[in-house]
Amino acid sequence: MCRVNQPDNRAFGKEAYSENIRQITRAIQQRARLNHALSGLRPWWWHACNVALHAACCALVVRACVTVARLQRPFAALAALLFAVHPVHTEAVAGIVGRADVLACIFFLSSLLVYHRPTTSKKCVWLSIMLGAFSMLAKETGLTVLLLNLVFDFYRCWPFVKRSICSYKVEKKCTGLTIRTIKVVVSLGLLICLRLALLQGTWPTFSAQDNPAAFHPSFVVRLMTFCYLAAFNWWLLLCPWSLSHDWQMGSVPLITSGWDPRNLLTCAAFGALLLLCYRCITDLEIQKHAPAVIGILMLTIPFVPASNMLVTVGFVVAERVLYIPSVGSVIITAYGVQLMWYSKPGTKAFLVVGLTILAASGVAKSYRRNADWRDRATLLRADLATLPQNAKLHYNLGNFLRETEQQESAIKHYKEALRLWPSYASAHNNIGTLVAKSDNAEHHFLQAIRFNRHHVNAHYNLGKLYKKSGRITQATQMLEKCVWLQPRFVEAYVELLSLKPEREKQSLLTKLLELDPNNWEHFVRYGDWWKSKELPLPASIFYLEALRLSLKQRNTEKTMRGDLVSFRSTALMYRALGQKSRMLQLLTRWHTWRRGWPSTAAAHMYLRDWRLRMELKGRVRIYSKAVNPKKSTRCFDHSRLSVQHEPNRIEEKPEAARSSAKSDTSDCASKSCGTKKRGLSLASQIKTTHNKSEIGLKRKKCLHRKEETKSEAVMTNIAAPLTEHILLKTF
Incomplete structure (x- = not known):
């Protein structure tokens, strides 16, 4: 069976990053374990849980706007309303993986509220640090809450700091700020080390198809593209019209010239940001515009890790990472409405109408976007309508069509993905599996290896193709390369069993049992090998273990009944050994295991009846x-x-x-x-x-x-x- 590459719903990088992905997957499974225990795999309950978490975030936004940003309550409620219906949150709320961003936002806002309580104490600082650590465990960007708390704390204490600097006398407020700064900085460094330890001490690596701008040789091109991407993310918060769950592979072309018109958007965004920052700096003494300050900080600081400015990330644009920065965006919007409401009373009617249209359009867009997230096919087709130049979307849709037995349509989308991205190795591999009966299969597999020499599936499929055509030497080389690239590639070991000489098979069989000890088929293969050596006793041991494993896994879906195969092999070995009593015992137990025990008493009586018959047969002998x-x-x-x-059983x-x-x-x-x-x-x-x-x-x-x-x-x-x-x- 050919191996195809799975749909690329997210950028996972190179093979060296696979272990980190498995750790992240296990972490997601642990967070979802409670949800699974309560509702199983019914999607409605999972979505309801995400909606409940999103509602909790909205409540925390209201609280943060009132206590930290110091907005008036009606405008704080307006900010929470705009946050609740924002269409860019659809990916974070509708997708199960996006729950990480929602959880990170809950702990982020909780840490912010605890740190900036009206009555601060030592316990509040440590509690805020602990909540920030929880936010980091949910999402790496959650760690930025410690930096945000420190910067806003410095902003609020600036009058006392300036007075201490001018008078050369340290005030009590400045002493407390210094102690809090030391605690936060030390904790921030320790948490970063902890996160690196969870990543096994290495930064994740990505390929050019994950983030094309990061691999461009020109620094100027990288800088212009990254600045435009930051402005484009802010534009998605202001006008979330074009949305997609994947923005890779040609979705955002690189800016290679200074005359590119997209640079105007970059200049406008950074100009507006500089004006807001200037307004906040001039307000350090009076601190009249605290909502604008906290809004800018929440808009920029949580987005910095995803901006490619400090570290390279595995995506170009990701709507889910805008969940926390959108809080700062709605705070700035609500504060602007508050200023206009009181400074220009004549515009109240226009403000009400405009806000009503804004909220209604957010509701409509969110409803439509949720309909797109109903299933995999509708999501891919809706995103292709938005981004027809995205090669990965064509590739993922081709995978879906291939799984639904629409081979011709799948080949069409694979070829379109190759037209948009000629070096797409996974597309070459998957199209090779669909044309396996023609000569083009070898060409596509070789092209996949050419563009990605570490592509395991392409080596495996090419090895199977060589084996089928009788080129044993080339097939062995390809399969050995698979094992070298991925030492735990079980399928490659299985294929090598039929190609290697007899003296090397035992080591391969031992390796298979080491890699996959719960697979009954490997024990049957090992038993067959002992049988070919005319050693029925060790063969029967492996057959019996295969029978035990197959009966243990009998509730799982299998293409064939493994217990029948294992039982037949074990019974034949017992017959060859002349152990008819053990054959009877095996038959009895097999019937019992396969039917299952109705009760413990029935099992006990059945086994006691079997022992009595065996005892009677022994006495006859x-x-x-x-x-x-x-x-x-x-x-x-x-x-x-x-x-x-015995005297107690038979009367005298x-x-x-x-x-x-x-x-x-x-x-x-x-x-x-x-x-x-x-x-x-x-x-x-x-x-x-x-x-x-x-x-x-x-x-x-x-x-x-x-x-x-x-x-x-x-x-x-x-x-x-x-x-x-x-x-x-x-x-």
Whole structure:
């Protein structure tokens, strides 16, 4: 089976970053574990949980606007309303992965509120740092709340700082600010080290297709593009008209010239930001425009880690990272409306109409955008209508069409992705899997390896193609390269088993069991290898372990019943070893495991019944050995065939019956019989005393052939219930 690349919903970077992605995935699973325990995998409840978290963020925005930004309550409610209906939040609220941004915002605002309480104390500072750490664990940008708290604290204490500088006398307010600064800076450094430790001490690496601007050789081009991207993100907050969940691979072309008209947007955005900053700097003494200051700080500081200015990130534009900066944007908007409301009373009607239209348009756009997020197909098609030049969207839509058996349409979108991005290795690999029956498959696999020499799936698919065409040497080289690129590539080891010589197979089988110890198929393969070596005993051990694993995983969906394959192989090995009793035991347990236990008592009774039958079979074997196997003209000694039962199970026979049995035995011993001795039948073996001695008859007869025939019939009647019992357990 060919391996295709999965849809690129997010930029995961190179292979070296795969382990970090697995850690992030495990962290998301841990956060979602409670949600899964309460509602399972029903999407409605997951979306409801995200909406509830978004509502909590709106409540915290109102509180922050009142206590920290010092907006009046009606305008604080306006800011929360604009935040609630903002269409750019659709990705963070509608997507499960976006829950990280919502959680980070909750802890971000909580840390801000705790730090800037009216009555500050040492406990509030440490609690604020702890909440900032929680925000960082949810999302890396949450760590910027510590820097935001420190900068705004310095802004509020600036009059005391200036007075201390001018008078050369440290005031009490400045002493407290110094202590808080030391605590925050030290904690910030420790948390950064902790986050790097979680990333195994290395920064994540990305490829050119994740962030093309970061890999351009010209510094001027990178600077102009990154500045434009910052302005474009602010434009999305002001006018969220063109939205997409993926902005990579040609969505935003690079700015390679100073005459590019998009530089005008960059200049306008940075000019407005400089004017706001100048207004805030001139207000340091009076501190009349505190809402504008906190708004600018919340707009810029949380966005800095995602701006590519400090570190390279794996995306060009991401709407989910604008969740926290949008709080600063709505605070600035609400503060502007507040100033106009009181400075120009004649414009109140226009303000009401404008705000109503703004809120209604936000609701309509959010509703439509939520409809786009209904499923994967609608999201991809809606985003392609917005960004038809995005190669990754064509690639992801091609993957969806391929999974839904629309091969021709999938090839069409793959080719469109290659037209927009000719070096797209994953698109070459996936289109090669769709044209595997033609000569073009090898060309596409080689092109994928050419553009990405570390592409594991392309090496694997090319190796399978060479194996199918009979080029064993080339196939082995490709599969060995897969193992070298990804040492835990189980499928490559499985394919190498059929290509390697016999002396190297055992090491491959051992490696398979080490990499995937819970896969029953690997144990069956190992058992087959021992079987080919004519060693049935170790083969039966591996077959039995395969049976145990297949029955343990019987509730999972499989293309075939692994317990049937494992059971058949184990039973054949037991038959080859001549262990019929173990075959019966295996059959009994297999029927029991496959049907499942109705109750513990039923399981106990079933196993006790099986043990009793095994004990009876063992006693029959012992009694058979007690008989002289040589030819004899004498009748059998009936006393040697009697079973010594426990006294509490069988009642004592009357004295007359015991004396009669004794006399009959002596009579039989004194007579001779002219028949040839044969093996005892099951009927004569399991009887405790001779039938005729029980009824008190005085004369005994020897065992003749007719009685042996009758005893064999009795044996058949006794064995029938056992077979019937096993068949009943089957059905």
